[in-house]
Amino acid sequence: KIAAIPDPERSKFVENLIEKHGGLKKTAYFNDVMMGLLMVEGLNLALKLFDEMPLHGVAPDWWTYSILIRYYCRKSEPDEGRKLLDRMIENGFRPNGATLTILVNSFCSRGKIQKAMEVLELMGRFGCKPNVHTYNSLLKGLCFVGRVEDACKMLLTLKTKGDNEESISPDLYSYTAVMDGLCKVGRSPEAIELLNEAIALGLTPNAVTYNALFTGYCKEGKPKKGFRLLKQMKERGCVPDYICYSTFLHGLLKWGELMAALWVYNQMVEVGFKVDERMMNTLLRALCRKSWAEEGLLKSAYQVYENMKSEAYAIYPDTYYLIIHTFCIGKEIDKALVTLNEMVVAGYFPRMVSINRIIHGLCKEGRINEAISVLVLQYEASRIPSKISYNILIDELSRQGHLLGAASIYGAALKLGVIPHKKPLCV
Numbered sequence: 001k002i003a004a005i006p007d008p009e010r011s012k013f014v015e016n017l018i019e020k021h022g023g024l025k026k027t028a029y030f031n032d033v034m035m036g037l038l039m040v041e042g043l044n045l046a047l048k049l050f051d052e053m054p055l056h057g058v059a060p061d062w063w064t065y066s067i068l069i070r071y072y073c074r075k076s077e078p079d080e081g082r083k084l085l086d087r088m089i090e091n092g093f094r095p096n097g098a099t100l101t102i103l104v105n106s107f108c109s110r111g112k113i114q115k116a117m118e119v120l121e122l123m124g125r126f127g128c129k130p131n132v133h134t135y136n137s138l139l140k141g142l143c144f145v146g147r148v149e150d151a152c153k154m155l156l157t158l159k160t161k162g163d164n165e166e167s168i169s170p171d172l173y174s175y176t177a178v179m180d181g182l183c184k185v186g187r188s189p190e191a192i193e194l195l196n197e198a199i200a201l202g203l204t205p206n207a208v209t210y211n212a213l214f215t216g217y218c219k220e221g222k223p224k225k226g227f228r229l230l231k232q233m234k235e236r237g238c239v240p241d242y243i244c245y246s247t248f249l250h251g252l253l254k255w256g257e258l259m260a261a262l263w264v265y266n267q268m269v270e271v272g273f274k275v276d277e278r279m280m281n282t283l284l285r286a287l288c289r290k291s292w293a294e295e296g297l298l299k300s301a302y303q304v305y306e307n308m309k310s311e312a313y314a315i316y317p318d319t320y321y322l323i324i325h326t327f328c329i330g331k332e333i334d335k336a337l338v339t340l341n342e343m344v345v346a347g348y349f350p351r352m353v354s355i356n357r358i359i360h361g362l363c364k365e366g367r368i369n370e371a372i373s374v375l376v377l378q379y380e381a382s383r384i385p386s387k388i389s390y391n392i393l394i395d396e397l398s399r400q401g402h403l404l405g406a407a408s409i410y411g412a413a414l415k416l417g418v419i420p421h422k423k424p425l426c427v
Contacts (some may be wrong), residue, residue, distance in 0.1 A: 025056075025057075025058065026058065027053075027058050027059065027060065027061050027063075027064060030049060030050075030053055030056075030058060030060075030064065031061075031063055031064050031067060033049060034046045034049055034050065034064070034067055034068070035067055037049070038067065038068075038071045043071065046068070046071075047068075050064065050068065060091075061093065062088065062093040062094065062095065062096070065084055065085070065087070065088035065093060065095075066088075066095065066096070066099045068081075068084050069081040069084050069085055069088075069095075069099055069102070069103060070099060070102055072084070072106075073102045073103055073105070073106035074106075076106065076109065076110060077106075078103055078106035078107045078110060078112065078115070079115075081103050081106060082103065082107075082115065082119070085099075085100075085103065085119075085122075094126050095122075095126060095128070096128060097123060097128035097129060097130070097131065097134075100119055100122065100123050100126075100128055100134075101130070101131065101133055101134045101137065103116075103119050104116045104119045104120060104134055104137050104138065105133075105134075105137035107119065107141070108137045108138060108140060108141025108142075108144070109137075109140075109141070109144075111141065111144055111145045113138070113141050113142060113145055113147065116137070116138060116141055117138075120134065120138070130168070131168065132168050132169070132170065132171050132173075132174065135154065135158060135168060135170070135174065136171070136173045136174050136177060138154060139151050139154060139155060139174055139177040139178055139181075140177040140180075140181075142154065142181070143177060143178065143180060143181025143184070144181075146185070148178075148181040148182055148184075148185050148187070151177070151178050151181050152178060152182075152190075155170055155174060155175070155178050155194075158170045158174065171203065172198060172203045172204070172205065172206065172209065175194050175195070175197070175198040175203065175209070176205075176206075176208055176209045176212060178191075178194060179191040179194050179195060179209065179212045179213065180212035180215070182194070182216070183212050183213060183215050183216025183217075183219065184215070184216070184219065186216070186219065186220050187216075188213060188216035188217055188220055188222075191212065191213060191216055192213070195209065195213065204236070204238075205236065205238060206238060207233075207238060207239070207240060207241040207243070207244055210229050210232075210233055210238065210240070210244055211241075211243050211244050211247055213226075213229055214226050214229060214244055214247040214248050214251070215247055217229075217251065218247060218248070218250065218251025218252075218254065218255075219251075221255055223248065223251035223252045223254070223255050223257055223260070224252070224257055224260055226248045226251065226252075227260075229244075230248075242268075242273045245264060245267065245268045245273055246268075246273075246275070246276070246279070248264055249261055249264045249265060249268065249275065249279060249283075250279060252264060253279060253282050253283060253286065256286075258286050258287065258290055261283060261286070262283070262287070262300060265283055265304070269307070274311065277308075277313040277314060280304065280307070280308050280311075280313055281308075281313075281315065281316045281319045283304055284301060284304045284305055284308065284315075284319055284322070284323065285318065285319050285322050287300055287301035287304060288301050288322040288323055288325070288326040289322065291326055291329075291330065292326065292329055295330065298326065298327075298330040298332070301323065301326060302332075302335065305323055305339075309342075314346075315343075315346065317343075317348045320339065320342075320343040320346075320348055320350065321350055321351055321354055323339055324336050324339050324340055324343070324350055324354045324357070324358065325353070325354055325357060327339060328354070328357035328358060328360075328361050329357075331361070333358065333361040333362055333365060333367075336357070336358050336361065337358060337362070337370065337374075340354070340355075340358060340374070340377075344377065344381070349381050349383065352385075352386045352388075352389075355374060355378065355385070355386075355389060356386060356388045356389055356392065358371075358374055359371045359374050359375065359389055359392050359393065360392050362374070363392055363393070363395070363396035366396075366400070368393070368396050368397060368400060368402070368405075371392070371393060371396065372393065372409075375389055375390075375393060375409075384416050384417075384418065385413070385416075385418065386418070387413075387418055387419070387420055387421060390409060390410070390412075390413040390418060390420040391420050391421055391422050393406075393409050394406045394409055394410055394420055394422050394423075394424055395422060397409065397424070398424055403424055406424035407424045409424075410423060410424050
């Protein structure tokens, strides 16, 4: 009901609710109203209600404090939660393990490990046994702040306690948290050992577990080892998710493993994953450069380019430049011309070397009128064509016997202060 009430009217609604029932006579009623308010981010009103409970002859209980502590943790404000915890203890209430674990997790997610450890110590004082979720939060927090060795020691402690009834068996999340920490500091071989250990214990690695390893290999400059992970995932029936593929592809591109990256890209397309805009641009530029020496890759470059357009991805200026350059080298002048126009429509203008390549390519095919239209395009963009552009056109017009046309182009160049190296025969 509270959620449906506009924010400015909630205070009046709560007052009316209290008056209607002659005051909320039970702590449980106050707790319910506070929970409703916090669900709609009504913290100030909830705190006001909390402070006014004694005025209504009602005292907060352990759950009242826990509601507020959990809210602060959810909002990543564990220090405020700790203040309430201290107040709760001062008033004689014992927190339960679930609330303390939530507070531990909140401190760890903010990198405040010492404060999380203090809460862990409190759990012992109040007879609350930490569970695997408590330790998982600590393992992740230790790795988050770079204390990977401490995380490894904590995991080892959990494992070696396995012979007594007070033990807490680490779960997949425990192993994944430490593996992720090891991979981030370049210790992937140790992470692999933990993976094998987890499997031997009957735990089933998931995509999150494997993604930690993909990240590690890519960070260490060994991205192609990711193929072993893909094979193992397939053998174990674990389907790689978008993050696994994306991390793998990013690493391959970063370390220049283009053919492997192209394979991974095609796999992603096949299973229906969309590669992000930045990586598509990176992949396309790499394919363009590689295709200058390996002509067979031109088709792949063109396919990636078409996929980018179909996804309405932004194509970066440098990417446009390289694809035009590549089409020209590959003697795909029509595609280069289309791409040039698309580039202009997108608000960019190609480098002069690209313009000259297109003009040269069109002239080699005897398409002088289209070559001149590219020259005009430069005028329309308030660009001054280079000497090379004019030289190519003058040569081709002269070759075709259009001497007056060549003279006209020569004259246009002189008006712009450009002096072509070659004069038409009639000048």
